[in-house]
Amino acid sequence: MQKRYTTFCISFDTPFGWLTLEATTKGLKRIRIGKFCDVEIKLGKNVGVPINRDDYRWVVRLLKKAKNDILDYLRGQVVGAIHKLPLHLDELTPMQIKLLRELKKIKYGETISYKELAECVGTSARACGRLLGSNPFPIIIPCHRVICSDGSLGGYSGGLNLKRKLLKLEHKS
DNA sequence: GGCACACACGAAC
DNA sequence: GTTCGTGTGTGCC
Numbered sequence A: 001m002q003k004r005y006t007t008f009c010i011s012f013d014t015p016f017g018w019l020t021l022e023a024t025t026k027g028l029k030r031i032r033i034g035k036f037c038d039v040e041i042k043l044g045k046n047v048g049v050p051i052n053r054d055d056y057r058w059v060v061r062l063l064k065k066a067k068n069d070i071l072d073y074l075r076g077q078v079v080g081a082i083h084k085l086p087l088h089l090d091e092l093t094p095m096q097i098k099l100l101r102e103l104k105k106i107k108y109g110e111t112i113s114y115k116e117l118a119e120c121v122g123t124s125a126r127a128c129g130r131l132l133g134s135n136p137f138p139i140i141i142p143c144h145r146v147i148c149s150d151g152s153l154g155g156y157s158g159g160l161n162l163k164r165k166l167l168k169l170e171h172k173s
Numbered sequence B: 001g002g003c004a005c006a007c008a009c010g011a012a013c
Numbered sequence C: 001g002t003t004c005g006t007g008t009g010t011g012c013c
Helices: A053-074 A094-105 A114-121 A125-133 A160-172
Strands: A008-014 A017-024 A027-033
Touching: A008 A053, A017 A053, A027 A053, A094 A114, A094 A125, A114 A125
Parallel strands: none
Antiparallel strands: A008 A017, A017 A027
16 A cells, blocks of 8 residues: 655746646655646645644745746756755656656756667657656656657647747757 | 556658 | 557556
8 A cells, every 4th residue: 555645736937837846745746737726835635644844844845945946947047956856756657767767867958869768768669658748747857858769859748839948948058 | 457548659661 | 651569557347
């Protein structure tokens, strides 16, 4: 039986549109494109492990730091900080975790094809596409740096327009 | 569990 | 441009 954790969320406006971050006491759990939270820090359903005041403070600090780091990244200022944020990976499959680790290795401004990525993790390009489509950490895990081997963009869970903008941001700086 | 199905692909024709 | 093989996750039974 998998442990369940209380989640907190925060929504904020960025140059690329609204983002919503979800976090637990183990780290960031999900990034969603859009506004799903209407107060500064929202407590989600308290579904599992009770949390104390210190845990609460830690999650709130994490959400605020993640927000600032993402904003810095999207403004093209500090680009490395978002990759150091703690992530809550308990609900991901081993294959997803392996793929996310490979993705983290892609440097800022570089791109890789689905095929190359597939070779790194020992699977097929089709499977990579399937896994990337369910990447819960767009932007932090740079799945926008994965493109088709013919140079076309492929797809993106946050929309191709966002993928194009993120690549443009990285290439001009 | 087992199965069918859906996919952000690639390669061969 | 069409077709097929591919690996994985998900939902249904």
